[in-house]
Amino acid sequence: MAKTKFSKETYLMWYEQMLLMRKFEERAGQLYIQQKIRGFCHLYIGQEAIAAGAMSTIKADDNIITAYRDHVHPFIKGVEPKYVMAELYGKFTGVSKGKGGSMHMFSQPHRVFGGHGIVGGQIPLGAGIAFAEKYKGTNNVTLCYMGDGAVRQGALHEAFNMAMLWKLPVVFIIENNNYAMGTSVERTSNVVELYTLGESYDMPAAPVDAMSVEAVHDAMEIAVAHCRDGKGPYLLEMKTYRYRGHSMSDPAKYRTKEEVEEYKSQDPIQRVLTTLLEKKYATEAQIETINDKVNLIVDESVTFSEESPFPDASELYKDVYAQEDYPFIRE
Amino acid sequence: MRTIQFREALREALSEEMRRDPNVFLMGEEVAEYNGAYKVSHGMLDEFGDKRVIDTPIAELGFAGIGVGAAMNGLRPVIEFMTFNFSLVAIDQVINSAAKMLSMSGGQYKIPMVFRGPTASAGQLGAQHSQAFENWYANTPGLKVIVPSNPYDAKGLLKAAIRDDDPVIFMESEQMYGDKGEVPDGEYLLPIGVADVKRKGTHVTIVSFGKIMKACFAAADELAKEGIEAEIVDLRTVRPIDYATVIESVKKTNRLVVVEEAWPLASISTEITYMVQKNAFDYLDAPIRRITTADVPLAYAPTLVEEFMPNAAKIIKVVKEVMYK
Numbered sequence: 001m002a003k004t005k006f007s008k009e010t011y012l013m014w015y016e017q018m019l020l021m022r023k024f025e026e027r028a029g030q031l032y033i034q035q036k037i038r039g040f041c042h043l044y045i046g047q048e049a050i051a052a053g054a055m056s057t058i059k060a061d062d063n064i065i066t067a068y069r070d071h072v073h074p075f076i077k078g079v080e081p082k083y084v085m086a087e088l089y090g091k092f093t094g095v096s097k098g099k100g101g102s103m104h105m106f107s108q109p110h111r112v113f114g115g116h117g118i119v120g121g122q123i124p125l126g127a128g129i130a131f132a133e134k135y136k137g138t139n140n141v142t143l144c145y146m147g148d149g150a151v152r153q154g155a156l157h158e159a160f161n162m163a164m165l166w167k168l169p170v171v172f173i174i175e176n177n178n179y180a181m182g183t184s185v186e187r188t189s190n191v192v193e194l195y196t197l198g199e200s201y202d203m204p205a206a207p208v209d210a211m212s213v214e215a216v217h218d219a220m221e222i223a224v225a226h227c228r229d230g231k232g233p234y235l236l237e238m239k240t241y242r243y244r245g246h247s248m249s250d251p252a253k254y255r256t257k258e259e260v261e262e263y264k265s266q267d268p269i270q271r272v273l274t275t276l277l278e279k280k281y282a283t284e285a286q287i288e289t290i291n292d293k294v295n296l297i298v299d300e301s302v303t304f305s306e307e308s309p310f311p312d313a314s315e316l317y318k319d320v321y322a323q324e325d326y327p328f329i330r331e
Numbered sequence: 332m333r334t335i336q337f338r339e340a341l342r343e344a345l346s347e348e349m350r351r352d353p354n355v356f357l358m359g360e361e362v363a364e365y366n367g368a369y370k371v372s373h374g375m376l377d378e379f380g381d382k383r384v385i386d387t388p389i390a391e392l393g394f395a396g397i398g399v400g401a402a403m404n405g406l407r408p409v410i411e412f413m414t415f416n417f418s419l420v421a422i423d424q425v426i427n428s429a430a431k432m433l434s435m436s437g438g439q440y441k442i443p444m445v446f447r448g449p450t451a452s453a454g455q456l457g458a459q460h461s462q463a464f465e466n467w468y469a470n471t472p473g474l475k476v477i478v479p480s481n482p483y484d485a486k487g488l489l490k491a492a493i494r495d496d497d498p499v500i501f502m503e504s505e506q507m508y509g510d511k512g513e514v515p516d517g518e519y520l521l522p523i524g525v526a527d528v529k530r531k532g533t534h535v536t537i538v539s540f541g542k543i544m545k546a547c548f549a550a551a552d553e554l555a556k557e558g559i560e561a562e563i564v565d566l567r568t569v570r571p572i573d574y575a576t577v578i579e580s581v582k583k584t585n586r587l588v589v590v591e592e593a594w595p596l597a598s599i600s601t602e603i604t605y606m607v608q609k610n611a612f613d614y615l616d617a618p619i620r621r622i623t624t625a626d627v628p629l630a631y632a633p634t635l636v637e638e639f640m641p642n643a644a645k646i647i648k649v650v651k652e653v654m655y656k
Contacts, residue, residue: 121428128397
């Protein structure tokens with residue numbers, strides 16, 4: 001049933017966006033191996049339905065914040081991929097002027113409040129962003145993403161408690177890919193159904209099959225409407241899977257090849273592609289056109305990044321303080 | 332001029348700024364219905380309502396982070412820690428979020444907020460309620476750290492802190508809230524990062540800040556009776572530090588004693604000493620000396636508190652030593 005209620009245009013948008021995320025991250029992985037991208041690098045491959053399913057439920061004034069697996073979240077709010085790629089390169093044209101890197105993608109015009117590198121640290125921040133919206137009397141919603149590892153941090157519980165106490169308009173979204181780096185969810189707590197963590201605070205919550213973009217959309221639509229109506233926060237546990245290791249340096253020996261293949265057989269992009277073809281929403285030729293378009297966007301993002309300059313050394317002392325003439329200690 | 336308590340000066344600063352800017356709010360434990368653990372916010376709930384004077388659960392990490400998030404999204408939070416000793420469970424949000432946000436976002440997200448509350452010891456409170464954190468926070472680029480020593484400075488500097496577009500750590504003392512001092516009617520601001528020569532003198536410079544300034548004044552009064560005129564420089568801000576005022580004073584007196592209620596290693600006194608030897612080496616007639624707390628956790632017994640703390644007698648002794656008297 002759910003699969004029939006979405007339009008052809010929605011499916012085409014989902015396909016294109018998820019493919020873009022996939023191809024962007026695959027290229028990022030290659031560029032990392034070529035040492036064009038340095039530092040830590042956490043890829044989103046396999047989890048695309050979570051980001052794509054949100055795109056069809058939010059508006060321009062809504063806010064998003066996430067952790068360090070953050071390359072594609074800016075796309076949700078309309079950031080062009082080339083500015084994210086340039087950030088991965090450390091170039092001055094990047095979303096954070098090359099000062100953030102892989103884990104710190106920010107875009108204030110798009111209300112992207114960052115990638116954050118301390119596990120769970122973004123959860124109170126997301127509640128605070130939502131606090132400001134309520135304080136100002138808007139009906140804007142904040143999407144606050146986190147991994148399954150983050151739910152074991154105290155910050156989550158403090159933020160959940162106050163978000164419920166003050167009815168803050170924030171959707172907490174757990175991207176449960178089943179591994180906190182190399183530690184499975186089962187090894188971190190007796191409570192393995194993560195959406196039930198909301199129950200301690202009377203927070204409405206639901207589990208979601210996040211290998212299905214339709215299921216993500218449906219759950220997000222309910223949660224976002226709940227927040228927009230001033231009813232307080234909502235918790236969604238997106239049950240997903242990452243095909244790659246935790247970061248580029250992780251060979252992922254803590255799980256079996258069979259497990260990875262099992263999830264790949266449910267691939268969210270493949271599922272949308274199958275729907276498009278079965279329902280004759282698109283021909284093979286039209287799909288090829290989308291594929292070419294996506295590849296071109298990724299190619300152009302690399303070209304843009306290659307041709308962009310690194311920040312000048314004179315940037316070192318800039319953007320540390322809002323005060324323009326802060327007297328830094330130079331020796 | 333009228334005389335008011337330190338806590339009243341802080342309350343005036345908060346209230347005036349909240350009247351001026353609807354985006355300023357106060358959040359913390361017991362700030363609203365209880366009227367403040369140390370009565371700084373007494374009466375503010377009545378004036379501003381519970382939208383802007385907000386009691387929190389005991390969850391410093393959570394409400395510090397909520398404050399930073401609110402600052403990212405256009406508000407100007409004042410987050411009260413009942414003591415900075417409790418800020419340790421929130422320090423991830425202060426350092427990793429507030430201090431670094433503008434930099435790691437490439438200049439996009441300012442954090443115009445204040446974290447305030449008492450720092451350091453206040454009598455026999457035991458080890459976990461007695462630590463000074465000025466140098467901890469002063470170490471971190473992105474933050475500004477203010478430590479006023481009297482009601483006049485506290486009011487002018489807190490107002491400046493609330494209007495500042497950078498995150499400010501504003502440190503008070505349980506042992507100052509009842510102190511009285513002259514504060515003019517009406518509004519004034521004091522600049523962040525400017526030291527104040529609180530007492531003129533020619534023989535020796537004493538540099539200090541915050542509550543322990545009181546011991547410096549007591550020592551200077553005693554020294555004056557013996558003909559030693561100490562010049563007392565109140566840093567007022569320990570990030571940034573007004574080195575120029577310190578160096579200018581030392582070039583005049585040729586002697587420096589730094590007094591600080593903090594553990595000695597990597598303290599503010601360490602930093603002052605480095606900068607003075609670098610910039611005024613040829614002016615020094617004696618080694619730079621300092622008086623810090625003892626290099627141990629503060630114990631409970633009164634004898635051990637007395638032994639631990641800087642005080643006038645210790646300052647007098649060291650001043651005489653640098654005077655070779």
